[in-house]
Amino acid sequence: MVQASMLNEIIQKFVTSISGIEGAALVTPDGLSLVSVLPSSMDEERTAAMSAAILSLGERIGQELVRGLVARIVVEGEKGYSVMVSCGRDAVLLVLASKETKQGLLFLEIKRLVRELMPLLG
Amino acid sequence: MEILKIAVTGNVGAGKTTFIRTISEIEVVDTERRITDEKIASWKENTTVALDFGRLTLNSEQIVHMYGTPGQARFDFMWDIILNKVHAYILLVAVHRPQDFRGARRILTYINQRVQIPMIIGLTHTDCEGAWQKDDVILALGLTNQNIDLPVVDVNAENPNSVAQCLLTLLEQWQPKPTT
Numbered sequence: 001m002v003q004a005s006m007l008n009e010i011i012q013k014f015v016t017s018i019s020g021i022e023g024a025a026l027v028t029p030d031g032l033s034l035v036s037v038l039p040s041s042m043d044e045e046r047t048a049a050m051s052a053a054i055l056s057l058g059e060r061i062g063q064e065l066v067r068g069l070v071a072r073i074v075v076e077g078e079k080g081y082s083v084m085v086s087c088g089r090d091a092v093l094l095v096l097a098s099k100e101t102k103q104g105l106l107f108l109e110i111k112r113l114v115r116e117l118m119p120l121l122g
Numbered sequence: 123m124e125i126l127k128i129a130v131t132g133n134v135g136a137g138k139t140t141f142i143r144t145i146s147e148i149e150v151v152d153t154e155r156r157i158t159d160e161k162i163a164s165w166k167e168n169t170t171v172a173l174d175f176g177r178l179t180l181n182s183e184q185i186v187h188m189y190g191t192p193g194q195a196r197f198d199f200m201w202d203i204i205l206n207k208v209h210a211y212i213l214l215v216a217v218h219r220p221q222d223f224r225g226a227r228r229i230l231t232y233i234n235q236r237v238q239i240p241m242i243i244g245l246t247h248t249d250c251e252g253a254w255q256k257d258d259v260i261l262a263l264g265l266t267n268q269n270i271d272l273p274v275v276d277v278n279a280e281n282p283n284s285v286a287q288c289l290l291t292l293l294e295q296w297q298p299k300p301t302t
């Protein structure tokens with residue numbers, strides 16, 4: 001599929017060209033992997049399911065506690081960030097970044113990436 | 123006030139979300155997403171990706187909290203999270219889909235290897251075409267030798283009385299641990 005290879009290319013470029021980004025994956029809202037560029041130690045299938053699960057819970061919390069549309073879920077760990085954002089109706093984006101990454105810049109880059117991916121996910 | 127926490131588990135389409143929706147007194151917190159897996163999407167629209175949560179007040183002293191798990195094995199980390207927090211569980215099995223019995227057995231083994239808590243098996247879709255008889259399901263699930271007293275009940279997840287009956291059967295299994 002042309003589209004899948006384009007998505008792959010964009011994600012690949014994102015991970016390699018931006019410093020501090022350690023991985024990224026695009027998954028369906030029900031947790032199936034579409035494209036992933038992840039450290040080899042990570043299980044693609046489980047990572048996809050986890051991203052979908054946490055985003056759905058976060059969105060449900062946003063709704064329950066009247067926080068409006070959820071922009072992103074951030075899991076900040078000792079060793080870095082996992083960021084989950086909704087990427088239109090048909091996909092969820094996961095980005096892994098190192099602890100040294102500046103949060104503001106990271107969110108900005110993710111926003112750009114989502115804007116680039118959206119038209120392809122149509 | 124005592125909170126009895128139970129999990130409702132089983133394969134995709136067994137009736138977990140419906141079970142909780144049917145009996146919960148609060149609007150169920152669900153996390154359903156459209157199914158993209160083509161094999162399943164042909165017969166089911168949505169699937170739970172994190173959990174379902176519902177509540178039922180039994181009396182002035184007891185409340186039941188119900189946690190529904192996702193059905194697909196890729197979400198087994200959610201099974202861990204939920205099962206470590208509950209006191210008992212129900213495994214729902216759709217008896218008109220024998221191709222799912224292996225999956226049900228897998229869930230059963232997975233859980234039994236991790237926690238020892240009261241449980242029952244609820245057979246759903248007994249009213250559907252191609253439904254297996256109870257004894258045959260018990261055989262297919264490999265329950266004949268071990269778990270002799272394990273209750274296996276029919277339940278229609280869409281029927282409040284039937285769901286209540288099933289829940290009561292589970293509560294009867296309760297062996298409150300002596301507090302030390």
Ligand SMILES: Nc1nc2c(ncn2[C@@H]2O[C@H](COP(=O)(O)OP(=O)(O)O)[C@@H](O)[C@H]2O)c(=O)[nH]1
Nearest residue numbers: 134135136137138139140246247277278279280
């Ligand atoms: N006929 C019949 N339909 C049922 C029964 N239990 C559940 N259903 C239906 O089966 C479908 C799948 O149920 P759902 O709760 O989404 O399954 P889940 O994947 O386990 O959460 C729904 O359309 C339910 O209404 C039953 O005992 N009989």
Ligand SMILES: [Mg+2]
Nearest residue numbers: 138139169170
């Ligand atoms: Mg469900």
